[in-house]
Amino acid sequence: MTAPRPGRVVIGEPELRARVTALGAEIARGYAAEPPVLVGVLQGAFLFMADLVRAMPIDLVTDFVRLESYGGGTTSSGRVRLAEDLATPLAGRDVLVVEDIVDTGRTVAALRRLLEARRPRSLRVCALCDKVGRREVDVGVDWVGFTIPNVFVVGYGFDHAGLYRNLPHVVTLEGV
Numbered sequence: 342m343t344a345p346r347p348g349r350v351v352i353g354e355p356e357l358r359a360r361v362t363a364l365g366a367e368i369a370r371g372y373a374a375e376p377p378v379l380v381g382v383l384q385g386a387f388l389f390m391a392d393l394v395r396a397m398p399i400d401l402v403t404d405f406v407r408l409e410s411y412g413g414g415t416t417s418s419g420r421v422r423l424a425e426d427l428a429t430p431l432a433g434r435d436v437l438v439v440e441d442i443v444d445t446g447r448t449v450a451a452l453r454r455l456l457e458a459r460r461p462r463s464l465r466v467c468a469l470c471d472k473v474g475r476r477e478v479d480v481g482v483d484w485v486g487f488t489i490p491n492v493f494v495v496g497y498g499f500d501h502a503g504l505y506r507n508l509p510h511v512v513t514l515e516g517v
């Protein structure tokens with residue numbers, strides 16, 4: 342038996358660059374008045390977040406959360422707790438959650454509940470990838486970079502057992 346390895350390219354580097362640049366400009370137009378707080382969800386979103394903010398020509402604040410799922414098996418349970426919380430108060434602020442992927446939708450749904458309790462002025466969600474075919478919870482995703490099929494992907498923030506987040510493109514994982 343061979344170990345799982347990165348396989349074929351699903352989203353290439355030039356495609357990622359073009360889409361994230363366009364997304365940044367589009368999102369920025371939605372936040373003309375006050376600097377929004379961008380909340381990156383660790384670890385997967387760190388590369389997307391870094392590229393997205395550089396494509397947004399407006400004043401903004403960045404912060405991060407790290408979530409821990411509990412009570413679940415291999416798929417997310419949707420019961421999340423903040424393993425690392427924000428340092429930024431959200432009351433009255435425009436908040437944009439930056440996710441790498443929305444799969445069942447449980448994580449975003451749970452995070453929305455947690456953050457809405459802090460009374461932001463607005464709370465919107467942007468995800469690099471959306472596996473719409475896997476959705477179990479109807480969560481509003483305001484901006485999506487790419488709709489992808491139900492395949493296991495690694496690279497550009499996505500991992501398998503902690504590896505491959507540093508690949509510059511999104512590729513399939515073969516041999517799982």
Ligand code: PRP
Binds near residue numbers: 443
């Ligand atoms: C992934 C991803 C989302 C979540 C999506 O996180 O980053 O947060 O799963 O799944 P859902 O829509 O089914 O809830 P993961 O637990 O793999 O952590 P990571 O970001 O550190 O890789």
